[in-house]
Amino acid sequence: MQLSDAEQLSDSEIIVFVLMLMLSALNCFQGEPIPGPLPLGVAVIDSSVRLYGLVFPHVAHKHRLQMLEHFGECIKQAKASRQQAIQINIFTAVLYALKVKYLPPLN
Numbered sequence: 001m002q003l004s005d006a007e008q009l010s011d012s013e014i015i016v017f018v019l020m021l022m023l024s025a026l027n028c029f030q031g032e033p034i035p036g037p038l039p040l041g042v043a044v045i046d047s048s049v050r051l052y053g054l055v056f057p058h059v060a061h062k063h064r065l066q067m068l069e070h071f072g073e074c075i076k077q078a079k080a081s082r083q084q085a086i087q088i089n090i091f092t093a094v095l096y097a098l099k100v101k102y103l104p105p106l107n
Helices: 003-007 011-029 040-058 061-077 080-102
Strands: none
Touching: 011 040, 011 080, 040 080, 061 080
16 A cells, blocks of 8 residues: 555545444444445554554653654644544544553453
8 A cells, every 4th residue: 555545535534434433333332233344544544543552652751752742743733624533543542552551451
């Protein structure tokens, strides 16, 4: 996959897929099947969010602060049309990192 594949998704497509992901997560808890595989660009972003959550707790505090400051700048500099999607991805990544760090695994 090339980076341009992910960039070809429109803002509305990204928002729709994020909402579908959230709804499918809720449906999984009710025993309903997931509607289908996500597009490649969305799947890559989803995997990146999970990877960030796994790596973040193991990074030095100095670098954690730098990453969080960078995310703040990304949100500030984002165009209004993409800002919501960027915020959702960043908040999800940070929450996943907190989950990995502070919640015990469900085994």
